[in-house]
Amino acid sequence: MAERGSQETRQRRSARVAHLARRELAAWLTLIAIIAVAFAVTAFFVGRYRSKRAALAREWYARGLAALQSGRAPAAEAAFRNALAYQPGSFDATFALAQSLAAEHRLAEAQSYFLALWQEAPQSGPVNINLARLAASQNRTQDVIRYYHNAIFGLWSAQGAEQSLRARHELISYLLDHGQENQADSELLAEIQSLPPTAAAHLEAGRQFLAAGDPTHALAQFREVLRRDPDNGGALAGAGEAAYQQGSYGLAHRYLARAAVRLPGDPAVAQRLATVAAVLDADPLAYHLSRAERRSRIRRDLATAQARLAACAARLQSTNSQPSPLAPLLARSQALTGAGLRRLWRDPNAIPNVLSFVFAVEEQTARSCGPPTGDDLALLLLAHARELTSP
Amino acid sequence: MSTSSAAAASRLAPAWPSRLARRLAAKREERLFLFLAILIGILAGLAVVCFRVTIEWLRIDVLGSSITPAPLRLLWAPAAVGLVIAALLFFCFPGAGGSGVNQTKAALYIFDGHIPFSTVVGKFLTAALAIGSGQSLGPEDPSLQVGAGLASLVGRKLRLSRARLRLLAPLGAAAGLAAAFNAPIAAVLFVIEEVVGQWSVGILGAVVLSAVSSTVVARWFLGGEPLFRVPEFELRNPLELAAYVVLGVIGGFASLLFVKLVAWLRPRAHALPRRAQFFLPAGAGLLVGLIGMRYPQVMGAGYEFVDQALHAHFLWTTLAILAALKLLATTISFTSGTPGGMFAPTLVIGAMVGGAVGGFEHHFFPRVAAASGAYALVGMGTTFAGILRAPLTSVFMIIEVSGSYTVVLPLLISNLIAYFISRTWQPIAIFDLLTRQDGLDLPSMEERREEEVLHVEDAMKPMTDPIARPSDRIADALAAAGDRAFLLIEGPDGNWSGALASRLQELARQGEGGRTLAEAGAGHPLPVLHPDEPLEMFLREAGDAPLLPVVHRADGRLLGIVSLADLLTTYRGADIGGA
Numbered sequence: 001m002a003e004r005g006s007q008e009t010r011q012r013r014s015a016r017v018a019h020l021a022r023r024e025l026a027a028w029l030t031l032i033a034i035i036a037v038a039f040a041v042t043a044f045f046v047g048r049y050r051s052k053r054a055a056l057a058r059e060w061y062a063r064g065l066a067a068l069q070s071g072r073a074p075a076a077e078a079a080f081r082n083a084l085a086y087q088p089g090s091f092d093a094t095f096a097l098a099q100s101l102a103a104e105h106r107l108a109e110a111q112s113y114f115l116a117l118w119q120e121a122p123q124s125g126p127v128n129i130n131l132a133r134l135a136a137s138q139n140r141t142q143d144v145i146r147y148y149h150n151a152i153f154g155l156w157s158a159q160g161a162e163q164s165l166r167a168r169h170e171l172i173s174y175l176l177d178h179g180q181e182n183q184a185d186s187e188l189l190a191e192i193q194s195l196p197p198t199a200a201a202h203l204e205a206g207r208q209f210l211a212a213g214d215p216t217h218a219l220a221q222f223r224e225v226l227r228r229d230p231d232n233g234g235a236l237a238g239a240g241e242a243a244y245q246q247g248s249y250g251l252a253h254r255y256l257a258r259a260a261v262r263l264p265g266d267p268a269v270a271q272r273l274a275t276v277a278a279v280l281d282a283d284p285l286a287y288h289l290s291r292a293e294r295r296s297r298i299r300r301d302l303a304t305a306q307a308r309l310a311a312c313a314a315r316l317q318s319t320n321s322q323p324s325p326l327a328p329l330l331a332r333s334q335a336l337t338g339a340g341l342r343r344l345w346r347d348p349n350a351i352p353n354v355l356s357f358v359f360a361v362e363e364q365t366a367r368s369c370g371p372p373t374g375d376d377l378a379l380l381l382l383a384h385a386r387e388l389t390s391p
Numbered sequence: 392m393s394t395s396s397a398a399a400a401s402r403l404a405p406a407w408p409s410r411l412a413r414r415l416a417a418k419r420e421e422r423l424f425l426f427l428a429i430l431i432g433i434l435a436g437l438a439v440v441c442f443r444v445t446i447e448w449l450r451i452d453v454l455g456s457s458i459t460p461a462p463l464r465l466l467w468a469p470a471a472v473g474l475v476i477a478a479l480l481f482f483c484f485p486g487a488g489g490s491g492v493n494q495t496k497a498a499l500y501i502f503d504g505h506i507p508f509s510t511v512v513g514k515f516l517t518a519a520l521a522i523g524s525g526q527s528l529g530p531e532d533p534s535l536q537v538g539a540g541l542a543s544l545v546g547r548k549l550r551l552s553r554a555r556l557r558l559l560a561p562l563g564a565a566a567g568l569a570a571a572f573n574a575p576i577a578a579v580l581f582v583i584e585e586v587v588g589q590w591s592v593g594i595l596g597a598v599v600l601s602a603v604s605s606t607v608v609a610r611w612f613l614g615g616e617p618l619f620r621v622p623e624f625e626l627r628n629p630l631e632l633a634a635y636v637v638l639g640v641i642g643g644f645a646s647l648l649f650v651k652l653v654a655w656l657r658p659r660a661h662a663l664p665r666r667a668q669f670f671l672p673a674g675a676g677l678l679v680g681l682i683g684m685r686y687p688q689v690m691g692a693g694y695e696f697v698d699q700a701l702h703a704h705f706l707w708t709t710l711a712i713l714a715a716l717k718l719l720a721t722t723i724s725f726t727s728g729t730p731g732g733m734f735a736p737t738l739v740i741g742a743m744v745g746g747a748v749g750g751f752e753h754h755f756f757p758r759v760a761a762a763s764g765a766y767a768l769v770g771m772g773t774t775f776a777g778i779l780r781a782p783l784t785s786v787f788m789i790i791e792v793s794g795s796y797t798v799v800l801p802l803l804i805s806n807l808i809a810y811f812i813s814r815t816w817q818p819i820a821i822f823d824l825l826t827r828q829d830g831l832d833l834p835s836m837e838e839r840r841e842e843e844v845l846h847v848e849d850a851m852k853p854m855t856d857p858i859a860r861p862s863d864r865i866a867d868a869l870a871a872a873g874d875r876a877f878l879l880i881e882g883p884d885g886n887w888s889g890a891l892a893s894r895l896q897e898l899a900r901q902g903e904g905g906r907t908l909a910e911a912g913a914g915h916p917l918p919v920l921h922p923d924e925p926l927e928m929f930l931r932e933a934g935d936a937p938l939l940p941v942v943h944r945a946d947g948r949l950l951g952i953v954s955l956a957d958l959l960t961t962y963r964g965a966d967i968g969g970a
Contacts, residue, residue, distance in 0.1 A: 042437045
């Protein structure tokens, strides 16, 4: 009897334990189910919120771009900051914000944003070109060159070749503005490898070569333009200038004469043409001259040089008590007057000797009394041309 | 684990050897508790994600989508929302006011871990409305309470024991805070430092698990980026540490000013008639809105502007103005009884103070001080240590939210100085102050940390009584003991036992006086104490023994004894915890 009672008690206890275990399991399963539902609800809620943020970011970004394009940089800045608040770390919005800060001349802030973008994408062409422009505005030449080079070889989302070329062009302009002609010339030599086949591109390259002091490559570029557009006034003027800088005054005259026709109102062309004409007119060694004409030119050149020497000596004497550097030339000049000059013409080396004196006078007076003009300038150019062509 | 499972285990126990059954049941409970900690972490993490998203959504709807709201809207929107908050607090959720930290502590120490679900809902709604409408309050403390409340709800639904329910609140609190800050280590430390008050192996594992799981959930939904993007930090030269000392001093006094203002203003606000109190959140909203018309940076939690301060986007003069205005706005919002936390404003004030001090130093001493960003970062920790008085949390939190470890040295210096200044001129920490103003008697964790712990060596006396050997005859031992009631016996292997004189006398009367103490089994083994152990170890170990031997840890030689009388005398004589 007692054993039966004990068995019943045990059965009741087992049933109770099973009931408790089922209830506990149900409670756990309910908890897990609630968490799963909460997870789904949260995911939906967060998804909606993200969509809203993305829409707001787009809206503010568009507003910022519109403001930036219409020149309202402060409004653009505020709009881009809002866009960034809804899409933190957005490359485009950060880039645009930095651009608007730069437009507001808040260069340090703009630079910090561009540098943050550079950390993220050091190969980005747009970021590098903007950093280069900021560095250029602060005259940090090393950074300018580094960032422009990064931009030239960087990644561009569209029109990569054109953007790259533009970056190099800006770099060349910067170098030319800062007196670094040699480096600019080497950049130009690299640039012409990738120039687009247009007259405008070659014309610009030719001008930059001229500014870099490389008339040879400049002339080649202008000729490239003229091959495509033979009547291009700019190219004719540039070619004339390049030939002039090379000392090829005949060639320069031909280009400049054509340029003067195409660009009748251009005073620089007219002035250069006049100078070149004067040089050609003063040159006693030109091939086509008769003996009389050659002598006539030499006489005229000598007279011009002597007048310049006398004027310069008088100027120096009035301003300076030091021994004049013109004294030896004045002595020689004295010897080339009257009987001395007549004796000289009997000498077979008369022409070279007179010319040597004329050129020496023009060079020395240019050093002592400043750059010459008119016929003296023509004689000085002839002197330089002879230096260039003499062995 | 639960009462039901424990009951089931105990009911099954008769079929098993009882000790094994108890052990297995205990292990199962432990495992289930850890699993529950993970589930609570996930639940709290989900709630905090929704809370943060709700705040942002409300901000957009209430103040507009621009981060610099339209001035006209600032005039009416925060005040109008303040009225809604007051209505909710007065008529629907009266328990949802305040920051949340003290309410969680009250739940833990007064209400056996019970936090009503209505309080959780109320806190969620009212704090989201308050922060979303631009009140200068933070989401972290409410997140802590929401997490604790959800944990409490789960515990109640699972019918956990009262003891387990009390353990669950800190789990939820840590989970809520970790998800809000995206900083599990700081959350665990804060809950241990400020809520639980002691390191206990039993709870630490579960707290860590819940904090980590909630952080994972928060990162899943909101991304794993640190709260702030921190600029590169580099200590230029050792002299720069002096600059951080200056920051510590200024940050300390700024913290002091904030706590004093809250301490002065809050009771006055609470003393107003109930009808007037109804309009306090609206009034606070109006004032903060007015400040926000010129300086929108002081509104809301303000984390986006901390980022700008870290990257030196403000002049130091602007930062100084912002620090002062944020301090004022937070005081107004907080003392008005509007639900919301102090964590975020504390950090923002710190960033502005740090940035201003750093900017000033960099401007006037550029060779000594680096850019102001690093100072803004250290400033956050400084005011956290100075205002909230959780020094350990302040250091780890800055490291965690910034992801930068190089800042530790200046952070330690600056935090400790601010903590010291705040403690010197404001002996009661802000959470304890709020508790006392609310008429509650909760344990002060700062006081607890500073309680003097008595050690065995404080009560130990030199052994002057004779010591018997197990080989001594009972009669000889009795003679040596004289009129002493207890005889200490030193065994051959350095083990100790003791015998009551009355027991020896009884053995002697039975004619066993000629036998040795060992033969008669007269001694009872005694545990030994070491001088460095807490004095309370005596009570745990002594059992019926009137005294215990104190021995050297290295060679086991006897250094002295401690008796119950010595222990009581020592406790009565000690000045413990300022008692």
